[in-house]
Amino acid sequence: MPPIIDDSKCTGCGVCAEHCPQDVFFGSEIKKTPVIAFPEECWHCYACVLDCPVPEAIRLRTPVPMMLSYR
Amino acid sequence: MTHIIMAGEQMEADVLVIGGGPAGLMAAIHAAESGAKVTLIDKANTVRSGSGATGNDHFRAYIPAFHGPDMEPVVKEVAKSQAGWTRPQSFVRTWMKTSFDIVKMWDDWGIPMKHEGRWEFSGHTFPGKPFTTLKYSGQSQKPILTKEAKKRGVKIVNRVTAFDLITDHGISGAIGVHGREDKIITFSAKAVVLCTGGCVRLYPGPTPGWMFNRADSPHTTGDGRAMAYRAGADLLNMEIPMRWAGPKYFAKCGKATWVGVLRDPRDKPVGPFVTKPDRIYGDPISDSYKGLFEDYMKTGKGPVYMDCRGISNEDYDYMMHYMKHEGLHGILHHFDEEGIDLRENPIEFMTYEMTTRGGIHYNEKGETSMPGLYAAGDEYFGGISAAATFGWIAGGKAAGFAFGRDAPSKNAGKESSEALKNLVREMRNRKDGPSWQEINVALNQVMSDYIGPTRSDTLVEAGTAHLLRIKEKARKDLVAKNQHELIHCLEVLNLLDVAEVIFAAIKERKETREKYIRVDHPYKNPAFDEKVLVCRKGPEGPLTEWKAIND
Numbered sequence: 141m142p143p144i145i146d147d148s149k150c151t152g153c154g155v156c157a158e159h160c161p162q163d164v165f166f167g168s169e170i171k172k173t174p175v176i177a178f179p180e181e182c183w184h185c186y187a188c189v190l191d192c193p194v195p196e197a198i199r200l201r202t203p204v205p206m207m208l209s210y211r
Numbered sequence: 212m213t214h215i216i217m218a219g220e221q222m223e224a225d226v227l228v229i230g231g232g233p234a235g236l237m238a239a240i241h242a243a244e245s246g247a248k249v250t251l252i253d254k255a256n257t258v259r260s261g262s263g264a265t266g267n268d269h270f271r272a273y274i275p276a277f278h279g280p281d282m283e284p285v286v287k288e289v290a291k292s293q294a295g296w297t298r299p300q301s302f303v304r305t306w307m308k309t310s311f312d313i314v315k316m317w318d319d320w321g322i323p324m325k326h327e328g329r330w331e332f333s334g335h336t337f338p339g340k341p342f343t344t345l346k347y348s349g350q351s352q353k354p355i356l357t358k359e360a361k362k363r364g365v366k367i368v369n370r371v372t373a374f375d376l377i378t379d380h381g382i383s384g385a386i387g388v389h390g391r392e393d394k395i396i397t398f399s400a401k402a403v404v405l406c407t408g409g410c411v412r413l414y415p416g417p418t419p420g421w422m423f424n425r426a427d428s429p430h431t432t433g434d435g436r437a438m439a440y441r442a443g444a445d446l447l448n449m450e451i452p453m454r455w456a457g458p459k460y461f462a463k464c465g466k467a468t469w470v471g472v473l474r475d476p477r478d479k480p481v482g483p484f485v486t487k488p489d490r491i492y493g494d495p496i497s498d499s500y501k502g503l504f505e506d507y508m509k510t511g512k513g514p515v516y517m518d519c520r521g522i523s524n525e526d527y528d529y530m531m532h533y534m535k536h537e538g539l540h541g542i543l544h545h546f547d548e549e550g551i552d553l554r555e556n557p558i559e560f561m562t563y564e565m566t567t568r569g570g571i572h573y574n575e576k577g578e579t580s581m582p583g584l585y586a587a588g589d590e591y592f593g594g595i596s597a598a599a600t601f602g603w604i605a606g607g608k609a610a611g612f613a614f615g616r617d618a619p620s621k622n623a624g625k626e627s628s629e630a631l632k633n634l635v636r637e638m639r640n641r642k643d644g645p646s647w648q649e650i651n652v653a654l655n656q657v658m659s660d661y662i663g664p665t666r667s668d669t670l671v672e673a674g675t676a677h678l679l680r681i682k683e684k685a686r687k688d689l690v691a692k693n694q695h696e697l698i699h700c701l702e703v704l705n706l707l708d709v710a711e712v713i714f715a716a717i718k719e720r721k722e723t724r725e726k727y728i729r730v731d732h733p734y735k736n737p738a739f740d741e742k743v744l745v746c747r748k749g750p751e752g753p754l755t756e757w758k759a760i761n762d
């Protein structure tokens with residue numbers, strides 16, 4: 141479940157944890173890779189991805205029950 | 212386990228704004244511009260909180276340069292729309308009259324309100340009818356409005372959830388709980404503006420057992436409605452249901468951003484309005500018939516697809532641009548993950564769960580039934596433009612009210628702050644008992660089984676009894692392992708209060724009208740024409756009263 145952080149790229153700036161509306165990153169500390177404490181509470185708003193200053197340091201994975209049905 | 216003691220803190224302002232979405236930020240901006248000392252508290256962070264977190268792309272507006280000098284056709288059309296049909300026409304007129312000023316402000320502040328340098332209206336429009344939704348690029352609306360509020364001296368306090376209004380000697384502020392620290396904050400104020408958004412998480416969402424797959428932000432949980440109700444303010448039209456529709460399984464509002472034709476599995480359009488993708492109209496059939504997707508499934512004719520095949524290259528680029536601005540980033544990313552191409556793949560749509568259309572009774576000045584208490588935005592459903600417009604209006608009025616009164620006494624709120632402190636301390640220190648999820652799921656169950664699409668006297672009676680038992684258990688037994696869970700516990704208590712009001716309102720409205728259906732009263736009762744149903748707190752639970760529409 142989302143989000144997924146790339147440890148090697150994350151600078152621990154804390155922006156994702158500060159901006160996340162659902163506080164998925166509850167308990168995170170500045171200068172450390174954020175803790176993904178409540179992944180099931182992600183609303184997929186993309187605030188963390190949009191506001192992260194490092195390209196590709198954070199991404200979201202779509203959970204299987206949320207896959208679109210299409211033809 | 213360490214014993215949790217809640218620390219106390221005091222803050223003062225002339226105007227306290229609760230909730231930092233477009234309504235709350237506009238209220239704070241206007242109140243501060245009027246010279247008031249303003250504090251705004253947000254459950255999350257105003258930069259990305261609420262249903263408009265990462266964008267919106269439609270803004271109901273009357274633009275003289277586009278519509279011409281006569282505003283009335285636009286007023287009439289908005290009054291018939293999903294955002295206006297339960298509102299008095301005078302309310303819609305004030306909204307449209309003010310909307311252009313708001314559009315100009317937003318454009319000046321850097322929220323692009325024009326498309327390629329011109330006013331562009333598209334979506335939510337029936338061929339031959341007046342255009343009412345201005346297309347705009349709102350991805351950065353929240354950071355921009357936050358910056359404008361700060362520029363005017365608004366004190367923003369993030370990660371604090373207000374739970375109760377202070378009502379000693381009139382509205383005197385609110386008590387909030389910190390979402391990250393064991394702390395209760397008493398906000399003393401001369402006027403309060405409630406802007407906490409909608410009422411998500413009342414009914415079960417599209418995915419069984421999942422709480423957060425929602426068309427609107429799942430952290431908007433009717434906090435304002437519940438607070439206003441507990442303080443004694445009037446709620447209105449709580450029994451009127453509202454449903455959204457959108458892509459199946461990946462719940463997100465923004466239907467009007469899709470440029471396609473809604474078709475059945477044999478490619479036959481399900482509505483009469485469009486036969487090929489057209490960016491100006493989208494497919495408005497689902498504006499007048501939201502239950503369409505569910506009905507097609509129930510009758511075996513479905514599913515219904517949003518079919519963008521045949522879209523022009525220009526319209527495709529247009530749609531993809533605005534999907535970002537409507538905040539549909541998750542869906543766009545999913546297209547990449549799965550290799551979905553809207554030019555080739557029709558996407559199944561569905562009707563999402565219910566919520567209430569009604570909410571806090573606020574008039575065109577943003578005034579509620581209690582002096583000093585104002586409300587705006589989705590405290591009563593209206594969408595982004597109503598939020599921005601009435602937020603602005605309510606902020607100005609609240610500042611005016613604040614100038615005319617003295618600061619609340621130093622002791623105001625002491626009692627309610629102690630009561631809340633005890634409640635949360637118990638939840639934080641209790642060892643065994645239901646989690647917030649347990650109570651929320653129990654609530655979802657009772658909502659969908661007893662006051663879902665099928666509503667009747669006997670169902671309401673049985674459901675109310677069950678709901679009250681859940682509520683009692685929640686107040687007595689809820690367990691919060693940390694501050695994050697504590698906020699969810701408070702949200703669930705708010706949802707339970709809102710639910711009780713909805714049950715009471717449904718019990719009272721014994722008729723079928725527009726989208727409100729009572730299977731045991733399948734006719735319109737003319738006695739309720741031109742009337743609205745008001746609910747307020749009584750000694751034994753919600754009281755109901757019929758009022759003339761313009762009262």
